[in-house]
Amino acid sequence: MESDGFIRNTWYVCARSEDIGRALSPFTVLGDAIVVFRRGDGTVAALEDACPHRKLPLSRGTLEGDRVVCGYHGLTFDGSGTCVAAPTQPDAIPRRARVASYPVIERYGFVWLWMGDPALADPAAMLDIPHYDDPTWGRTACGALDIDCHYLWITDNLLDPSHVAWVHLTSFAGGGTDNLPLEMSDAEDRVIVSRWIPNRAAPPYYAPFLPYAEACDRLQHYEMRLPAVAINMSVYTRAGTGGAGADLPDDAFINISYNFMTPVDADRSRYFWFQHRNARPDDTAMSETMFAGATMAFNEDKVVLEEVHRGMKAPRTPYLNLGLDAAAMRFRKMVDRRIAAEAAAQP
Numbered sequence: 001m002e003s004d005g006f007i008r009n010t011w012y013v014c015a016r017s018e019d020i021g022r023a024l025s026p027f028t029v030l031g032d033a034i035v036v037f038r039r040g041d042g043t044v045a046a047l048e049d050a051c052p053h054r055k056l057p058l059s060r061g062t063l064e065g066d067r068v069v070c071g072y073h074g075l076t077f078d079g080s081g082t083c084v085a086a087p088t089q090p091d092a093i094p095r096r097a098r099v100a101s102y103p104v105i106e107r108y109g110f111v112w113l114w115m116g117d118p119a120l121a122d123p124a125a126m127l128d129i130p131h132y133d134d135p136t137w138g139r140t141a142c143g144a145l146d147i148d149c150h151y152l153w154i155t156d157n158l159l160d161p162s163h164v165a166w167v168h169l170t171s172f173a174g175g176g177t178d179n180l181p182l183e184m185s186d187a188e189d190r191v192i193v194s195r196w197i198p199n200r201a202a203p204p205y206y207a208p209f210l211p212y213a214e215a216c217d218r219l220q221h222y223e224m225r226l227p228a229v230a231i232n233m234s235v236y237t238r239a240g241t242g243g244a245g246a247d248l249p250d251d252a253f254i255n256i257s258y259n260f261m262t263p264v265d266a267d268r269s270r271y272f273w274f275q276h277r278n279a280r281p282d283d284t285a286m287s288e289t290m291f292a293g294a295t296m297a298f299n300e301d302k303v304v305l306e307e308v309h310r311g312m313k314a315p316r317t318p319y320l321n322l323g324l325d326a327a328a329m330r331f332r333k334m335v336d337r338r339i340a341a342e343a344a345a346q347p
Contacts (some may be wrong), residue, residue, distance in 0.1 A: 006263050007227040007338045009116030010128055013260040013272045016142045017109050020044055024058035024068065030115050031265045034301060035059040039066045045079035046102040052083075058099070079213070085096040090337035108132060109142040110260070110272060116342070127229055127267055129258065131276065134148045138281035139289040142274045147302045149309030151261045151269040156328035157301055158230035158259060159193055161220040164203075165244050167304055171297040174203035174218070184327050190225040191334070193327045205293050209279070209286065210236055210253055217242025224331050228336055254278040257294065267309070271298065 002252035014027055014036060025036045026049055033049035035058045048336040051070040061071035066086060068077045075097055076085035093196035105123035108129060114121035131137045147154060157163060164171075165178035176197035185192045197218040200332045207213040219235035219242065235242065236253045248254075275294060280286050312319065321329065 005304045005339050005343075006115075007335060007342065009120050009223050009342055010227045011105065011112040012115055012227065012262045013110045013270075014113045014262065015045065015111045016144055017106055017111055018142075019144075020111055022026055022063065024059040024061065024063050026057060028264045028268075029113060030263050032115065033057065033309050034113070035068065036111065037063055037068070039079060040123070044106055045143050046111075046113055047048050047077060047079070047081050047098040048265040050099065051075055052094075052097050052099060068145075099290040102259035108258075109274065126260075127225070129276070129290070131278075136278070137339055138279065138283060138287060140275045140287045140294070142272065143291065143295055143298070145298055145302060146264075147269050147294075148267060148306045149269060150266055152332060153305045153308050153312075154269055154271060154301075155224050155228050155230065155331060156325070157305060158232060158261075159191060159222055159224050159331060160324055161193060161195065162220050162324050163249055163304075168205075168297050171293055171300075172189065172203050175200035176218075177203075177220070182324070182327075184330075186330060186334075189334070190223055190325050191331045192221065192223045194219065194221045198243065202236060205290075205297070206234065206236060206253070208289070209313050211251070212236075212238045212247040215239035220293045222327075224327075226334060228262070228263075230257075232257040232259065250280075255290075273298070 008030065012029055014029055020038050022038055027034050027036060034046050035049040036044060036046045038044050047058060047068065049059050049073060051058055053075055054072060056072045057072060058068050058070055062069045066079055074087040075083055077099055078084050081099040081101035083093050086093045086097065104117050104122055105126060109128060112126065129160045161182065162178060164173050180195055180197055182193050182195050197220065199215055200218060202210050202213040202216050204297055210216065217237045217239055221233035223231040233254065233256045235248065237249055241249045255275055255277045257273060257275045262270045262272065264270060273294065275290055
């Protein structure tokens with residue numbers, strides 16, 4: 001079931017902004033070893049993490065000003081990957097002494113890398129997050145979690161609203177999440193699964209924040225966009241005021257979880273997220289509580305998905321799909337088509 005490759009001509013989160021400073025930080029993204037650092041002016045540079053001489057990781061060297069100095073023989077590279085000094089032969093810098101550089105955008109509290117052809121890097125292709133700078137909306141801190149599984153197991157999970165009934169009993173589970181019908185739709189770059197659950201008590205994660213927690217209409221909106229961006233939206237209204245096509249009342253509570261999956265390699269992923277809500281923007285305690293609850297829930301997913309990855313890599317008996325897997329299978333086909341299109345476009 002795993003894809004044979006990765007979509008490359010797109011943006012992936014490499015790290016949280018707070019994780020990158022005036023130090024050489026090594027990362028692996030899509031199997032590429034990359035060294036990331038912040039220049040003196042605050043901008044971020046990302047280079048291939050391998051000196052062209054003997055492939056010592058540049059991250060084992062030093063940062064001098066805005067230049068990376070290899071820790072083996074001092075070959076020195078600027079933020080574009082150009083070799084600007086060769087101390088052992090100062091008058092003959094090798095023409096092939098160059099490392100790849102990656103286009104970088106810093107946005108939404110994260111550092112994003114373009115992992116494909118740099119000539120195709122398009123800032124306009126970056127995800128747009130409505131209300132990000134709206135002072136009436138609150139948001140949590142940015143989270144990061146390492147998961148030892150192929151990233152498509154995570155996308156499968158984030159297109160499955162039903163799993164919360166068994167995996168997240170103390171957070172997102174609630175009446176109707178186990179068996180009410182789901183609606184599915186798709187577009188060129190995304191798959192959406194959703195359902196309204198009428199007149200049920202709010203799940204434990206949301207109950208403390210709702211004045212009508214004992215009787216709510218609840219929307220589960222699970223959306224996955226290429227390459228691996230999940231937009232999971234929860235909407236709560238007073239019982240009888242929600243539902244498909246209904247105008248949301250003024251006291252509707254909306255929480256959107258933005259989730260960014262970054263493949264490390266075929267067996268490891270990094271999962272980044274933050275949550276965005278339409279209420280109580282200055283309530284720090286609420287933000288901290290929501291972040292802690294989400295972190296606990298995502299660690300519950302981590303345990304399950306790592307076991308799924310191990311089991312599906314070497315199944316002793318055939319696996320099967322359930323009806324709830326339809327959206328995940330559709331998204332996987334989108335991924336495969338995009339990978340095939342990129343391969344066909346190669347000269």
